[in-house]
Amino acid sequence: MEYTGKTTLITGASAGIGVAYAEGFAARGSNLILVARRKDRLDEVAKTVSKKYGVSVTVIAQDLAAPGAVAKLEKTVAAKKLTVDVLVNNAGFGVNGFFIEEERSRTQEEIALNIGVLVDLTAAYLPGMVKRNSGAVVNIASTASFQPVPGMAVYGATKAFVRSFTEAVWGELGDSAVRVVAVSPGSTESEFFVVAGGTPGGKPMPATAVVETTFAALDKNVPSVVVGAANSISSSLVKFFPKKSVIKIAGGMFLPKEK
Numbered sequence: 001m002e003y004t005g006k007t008t009l010i011t012g013a014s015a016g017i018g019v020a021y022a023e024g025f026a027a028r029g030s031n032l033i034l035v036a037r038r039k040d041r042l043d044e045v046a047k048t049v050s051k052k053y054g055v056s057v058t059v060i061a062q063d064l065a066a067p068g069a070v071a072k073l074e075k076t077v078a079a080k081k082l083t084v085d086v087l088v089n090n091a092g093f094g095v096n097g098f099f100i101e102e103e104r105s106r107t108q109e110e111i112a113l114n115i116g117v118l119v120d121l122t123a124a125y126l127p128g129m130v131k132r133n134s135g136a137v138v139n140i141a142s143t144a145s146f147q148p149v150p151g152m153a154v155y156g157a158t159k160a161f162v163r164s165f166t167e168a169v170w171g172e173l174g175d176s177a178v179r180v181v182a183v184s185p186g187s188t189e190s191e192f193f194v195v196a197g198g199t200p201g202g203k204p205m206p207a208t209a210v211v212e213t214t215f216a217a218l219d220k221n222v223p224s225v226v227v228g229a230a231n232s233i234s235s236s237l238v239k240f241f242p243k244k245s246v247i248k249i250a251g252g253m254f255l256p257k258e259k
Contacts, residue, residue, distance in 0.1 A: 004029030012091030014041035020207035026053040094155030114158035136179040151254030170223035
């Protein structure tokens with residue numbers, strides 16, 4: 001794919017994988033629209049990538065979990081007369097703990113951001129890409145999407161939705177030049193577990209690995225990709241084991257440990 005002169009909108013762009021995507025697309029000549037809550041962090045990222053790569057960077061500080069967020073973002077982008085050529089749905093979060101102990105409002109926020117916002121943003125910008133017969137949508141799923149995850153029940157379920165939804169949309173595009181891909185990282189260097197309240201299993205991969213895997217997948221036009229050889233193997237093996245065993249193993253990794 002060619003990215004020079006295009007405009008890429010990245011959600012969750014103030015830290016971790018979002019920052020790595022900003023660097024990755026800017027390095028390939030794409031202008032950026034960076035969206036997240038923390039304007040100071042966004043401004044810092046924008047200053048760095050614009051100076052380093054000479055691309056135009058637009059910062060939009062907004063809480064996407066708030067009601068009506070997508071419509072508000074659409075209006076802001078339209079008012080700035082920007083065309084979204086590539087969409088990276090990276091914003092999302094998880095909660096580590098027992099489902100029955102989670103705050104119901106927090107659970108609803110998690111579902112709204114991980115699923116609702118992702119689907120609505122895809123619905124907002126994919127039709128234009130199809131009409132222009134050019135563009136890409138990158139939806140961040142997770143290795144948690146391949147099996148139930150006790151301790152992160154809602155998060156795993158939202159990511160299973162993201163992967164299934166994205167693969168289905170890929171199947172609907174037929175011969176279109178537009179690319180749609182679900183990217184499933186495992187534990188990655190980011191603020192994810194700080195927000196989730198748990199600890200990562202194993203050594204986290206660098207966020208740049210997620211980005212490089214994404215570009216390779218877009219070039220190949222595949223519907224879904226897992227980041228890392230070990231993650232890819234373990235994700236593919238899940239279906240060969242009894243469901244009860246898979247759930248118990250996942251629970252052993254993510255259920256809160258007794259203090």
